[in-house]
Amino acid sequence: MIPVAFNYARPDSLDGALALLAEHGEDATVLAGGHSLLPVMKLRLAAPEVVIDIGRLPELRYIEVRGDEVAIGAGTRHRAVESSEVLAAEVPLLAAVARTVGDPQVRHRGTLGGSLAHADPASDLPAAVLTLGGTIVLRGPQGEREVPATDFYTGVFSTVKEPGELIVEIRVPRTGSAGWGYEKFVRRANDWAIVGVATVDGRVGLVNMGATPLRATATEAALADGASIEDAAALAAEGTEPSSDLAATAEYRRHLARVLTRRALTTAAAR
Ligand SMILES: Cc1cc2nc3c(=O)[nH]c(=O)nc-3n(C[C@H](O)[C@H](O)[C@H](O)COP(=O)(O)OP(=O)(O)OC[C@H]3O[C@@H](n4cnc5c(N)ncnc54)[C@H](O)[C@@H]3O)c2cc1C
Incomplete structure (x- = not known):
């Protein structure tokens, strides 16, 4: 499959990338690791006129x-x-979740910002950042704004990010020694999650249980009220609307959410 012809630009600074985005507006898109964008372009589900490559900007690569x-x-x-x-x-959940993404080739190319911007509900890292109570920092023509992860995702492949904006930074609280766990159910090694469950410090996040990453709020409330892991995990699918597809029915996904939540909470309690 060959994408529609496009122009390619590789600015050497973040300001240069933002200026190109402002110049080309909705005709442009940014390329980071390319591991979600290029498949979408090859399927011709996206046909940007200009691709702005931000994948090698040192300004966007740090962990502090x-x-x-x-x-x-x-x-x-x-x-x-x-x-x-x-x-x-400081945030062992995030490192552990990154380790479950695809295969080494995917992990050597894909970026945290790209994964969050792509907003695939089956992706691991958006749910991890949501579970951690993270913040996404966007920069655009109007300057910088900070969006809590709880407000960032609006639907399948959709976020509050405006076309002229870039994700520049992701901030997550230091959870240190707080108990955490991540359970990812896949049919084949290196695959996307059929369902995933992340937990840290009494918070629980769900992968692929709806149009966006979700918090299992009923489970979290039960835990806060002192419920047992068993009883709290039984509530994990409450309020979710998972899809049915070739990998799993919605009912099977609800079952997985309950089982994986119990396992993740049990692991977290033992750490
Ligand atoms: C074989 C394969 C297996 C995979 N398995 C998994 C998996 O198990 N779990 C999982 O979670 N993911 C998986 N992925 C997806 C992978 O994690 C991607 O790398 C990630 O989703 C997108 O990151 P990227 O840097 O490659 O973004 P790109 O593909 O370059 O971009 C994706 C989208 O985000 C936008 N974008 C990128 N960076 C920014 C930014 N800084 N600001 C604003 N917009 C931006 C782009 O314009 C584009 O719309 C897999 C991918 C492949 C190809």
């Missing part, structure tokens, strides 16, 4: 502790998240 948060540049690759000593110590 800032106060009670860790700040991660949007261009940081999954492999860097997975192998970061800072994240292993």
Whole structure:
């Protein structure tokens, strides 16, 4: 499959990328790792006239502790998240979730910002950032704005990001030694989740249980009220609207959500 012809630009700074985005408007799109964009272009579901490559901008690649948060540049690759000593110590859930994304080739190209911007409800990292209570920092013609992950996703492949904006940074709280767990149910190794469940510090997030990553709010409330893991996990699918597809029916996904939540909470409690 060959994409529609496009012009390619590789600015050497973030400001240059933002200027090109402003110049070309909705005719342009940015390329980070290309592991979601290029398949979409090859299927001709997207046909941008201009592709702006931000994948090599050093300004967007860092992982730093800032106060009670860790700040991660949007261009940081999954492999860097997975192998970061800072994240292993401060936000171990995020590093562990990055380790489950695709295969080594995907993790060496794909970026955290790209995964969040693409907003595939079957992706692991958007749900992890939601579970952590993270913040997404957007920069565009009007300057910078910070969007809580709870407000970022609006639907399948859809977010509050405006066309002229870039995700520049993702901030997640330092959870340190708080118990965490990630359970990902796949049919084949290296696959997307049929359902995934992330948990840290009493919060629980769901992968592929609706149009966006979700928090299992009934489970979280039950845990806060002192319910057992068994009883809290039984509520994990409440309020969700998972899809039925070739991989699983909606009812099977609800079953998986309950089972995986119990396993993730049990792992978290034992850490
Ligand atoms: C074989 C394969 C297996 C995979 N398996 C998994 C998996 O198991 N779990 C999983 O979660 N993901 C999986 N992925 C997806 C992978 O994680 C992608 O890398 C990721 O979803 C997109 O990141 P990217 O950097 O490649 O973004 P790109 O493909 O470059 O871009 C994706 C979209 O985000 C936009 N974008 C990128 N960066 C920014 C930014 N900074 N600001 C604003 N918009 C931006 C682009 O314009 C585009 O619309 C897989 C992909 C492949 C090809």
